[in-house]
Amino acid sequence: MTTVAKLIDTTLCIGCKACEVACQEWNDQEFTLGTFDGTYQTMPDLAPNFWNLIKFNEFERDGQLSWLMSKYQCMHCADPGCLRACPAPGAIVQLKNGIVDFVHDNCIGCGYCITGCPFDVPRLSPVSKKVYKCSLCSDRTSVGMTPACIKTCPTSCLTFGARDELLRKAEIRAETLRADGDADAGIYNPEGVGGTNVIYVLREASAPQKYGLPKDPTIPWTLSLWKGPVKWLGSLVLAGGILGTFFHYIRFGPREYKDESDRPENPAV
Amino acid sequence: MKATDQKIPRFDVAERVAHWLAALSFLYTALTGLALWSHKLYWLAYVFGGGAVVRGLHPWGGVIFVAALGMMFRRWAKQMRLDAEDREWLRQSHKYAVHDEEGLPDAGRFNAGQKMLFWLQSCSAAVLLVSGVVLWFPETMPRVLRLAAVLIHPLAAIASIGGIIVHIYMGTAAVPEAFRGMIQGWVRPGWAASHHPKWYREVKARSGKH
Numbered sequence: 001m002t003t004v005a006k007l008i009d010t011t012l013c014i015g016c017k018a019c020e021v022a023c024q025e026w027n028d029q030e031f032t033l034g035t036f037d038g039t040y041q042t043m044p045d046l047a048p049n050f051w052n053l054i055k056f057n058e059f060e061r062d063g064q065l066s067w068l069m070s071k072y073q074c075m076h077c078a079d080p081g082c083l084r085a086c087p088a089p090g091a092i093v094q095l096k097n098g099i100v101d102f103v104h105d106n107c108i109g110c111g112y113c114i115t116g117c118p119f120d121v122p123r124l125s126p127v128s129k130k131v132y133k134c135s136l137c138s139d140r141t142s143v144g145m146t147p148a149c150i151k152t153c154p155t156s157c158l159t160f161g162a163r164d165e166l167l168r169k170a171e172i173r174a175e176t177l178r179a180d181g182d183a184d185a186g187i188y189n190p191e192g193v194g195g196t197n198v199i200y201v202l203r204e205a206s207a208p209q210k211y212g213l214p215k216d217p218t219i220p221w222t223l224s225l226w227k228g229p230v231k232w233l234g235s236l237v238l239a240g241g242i243l244g245t246f247f248h249y250i251r252f253g254p255r256e257y258k259d260e261s262d263r264p265e266n267p268a269v
Numbered sequence: 270m271k272a273t274d275q276k277i278p279r280f281d282v283a284e285r286v287a288h289w290l291a292a293l294s295f296l297y298t299a300l301t302g303l304a305l306w307s308h309k310l311y312w313l314a315y316v317f318g319g320g321a322v323v324r325g326l327h328p329w330g331g332v333i334f335v336a337a338l339g340m341m342f343r344r345w346a347k348q349m350r351l352d353a354e355d356r357e358w359l360r361q362s363h364k365y366a367v368h369d370e371e372g373l374p375d376a377g378r379f380n381a382g383q384k385m386l387f388w389l390q391s392c393s394a395a396v397l398l399v400s401g402v403v404l405w406f407p408e409t410m411p412r413v414l415r416l417a418a419v420l421i422h423p424l425a426a427i428a429s430i431g432g433i434i435v436h437i438y439m440g441t442a443a444v445p446e447a448f449r450g451m452i453q454g455w456v457r458p459g460w461a462a463s464h465h466p467k468w469y470r471e472v473k474a475r476s477g478k479h
Contacts, residue, residue, distance in 0.1 A: 087304075087306070091320075107321075110305065110404075112404075114415075115407060120412070124408050129325075222419055223420075226419050230420065233424075234307075238434075241435065242434060255444050
């Protein structure tokens with residue numbers, strides 16, 4: 001099965017937020033009024049019922065306010081930190097086409113995925129006690145449809161397709177931008193998480209932080225240590241303890257005592 | 270009355286209640302913790318009502334355990350201090366393990382092994398409590414703390430569970446009649462004289478005064 005991907009060409013985003021609306025509509029989510037912080041952004045952060053946020057990253061260029069647009073959502077990593085951290089089998093699944101999906105029937109709401117995610121994407125609902133994020137419209141893509149946000153994007157900022165093809169397309173686009181004078185234009189597809197199935201074309205690729213994207217996201221080392229050596233150590237202690245005490249009993253038996261308490265030198269209490 | 274028929278009080282009601290409150294809550298918390306620790310042990314979660322129930326109640330099990338352990342700590346911390354004889358006992362504990370007690374210092378009310386278990390559980394419980402609270406409320410805790418906690422919590426649990434496996438073995442199969450001391454609260458004089466000679470002498474001396 002081909003790996004699918006979403007390409008976000010941030011240079012083409014006009015901030016219309018149609019993708020936000022499409023996401024809410026398709027996923028049947030009620031919009032809850034959040035914080036208004038005086039910017040053009042719908043709200044400051046993602047929410048359990050708001051999986052796709054267009055960020056209006058403000059900066060100054062030649063003394064004027066300017067925006068670096070970006071789309072904040074699940075990155076669908078090839079090596080997902082959320083999946084590694086999840087203790088409930090089947091609550092987070094990685095589909096063969098690369099989509100990382102949450103299966104809410106199996107989610108126990110522990111929030112380990114929030115800790116494992118290098119992009120700070122999953123959000124715990126205080127109501128359902130389950131965690132939510134973008135599914136890359138796995139219900140649509142499984143029947144050959146395009147994700148809702150991409151379907152609705154009016155500028156072709158968002159495209160959906162085979163990952164290899166989109167990477168080539170992104171490379172060509174970055175090259176074009178560089179030829180047009182944006183020397184720093186490039187692709188965001190971080191290797192620390194094995195690459196992502198959400199790929200960005202950035203005008204300032206050497207500073208993804210300006211877009212609200214981490215520079216070198218990786219699987220946290222404490223997580224790798226916990227799921228690797230510590231697990232082995234624990235199994236060893238558990239199995240060693242149970243088998244060790246059992247065979248100690250087989251070899252040495254119980255600690256019997258001779259009742260000498262009523263001998264003359266040990267008079268009764 | 271023959272001395273063998275006598276009952277020597279070993280643990281009073283308060284001690285037994287605290288111990289078994291700690292034991293039951295530990296059992297629940299450890300088993301549900303193991304369920305969330307490895308996918309291979311996730312079947313334990315179904316035994317205890319499913320993953321969501323386990324996620325909800327595991328922290329409370331831990332809170333009860335720490336509270337019960339706190340009761341034991343208040344009661345026993347002084348008696349659990351290791352003296353020079355205890356250290357000597359620990360140096361020779363390999364002999365104790367193979368039932369060769371020649372030259373082993375006489376144990377008091379608690380032998381040095383029991384004292385070590387007490388301090389192991391006290392320390393690991395403190396670590397488990399702090400890291401557990403961090404994991405309990407993932408959405409309000411800073412990520413760096415959560416990343417530390419996912420590593421520290423299982424490490425402390427491994428130490429704690431490892432100690433408890435030995436403790437349960439010692440308290441049931443390995444040392445017959447020890448269990449009755451913690452359930453019914455009394456032991457036979459011969460048992461006391463054999464396993465805790467120094468304590469037995471103290472008990473005798475005390476009762477002799479009356």
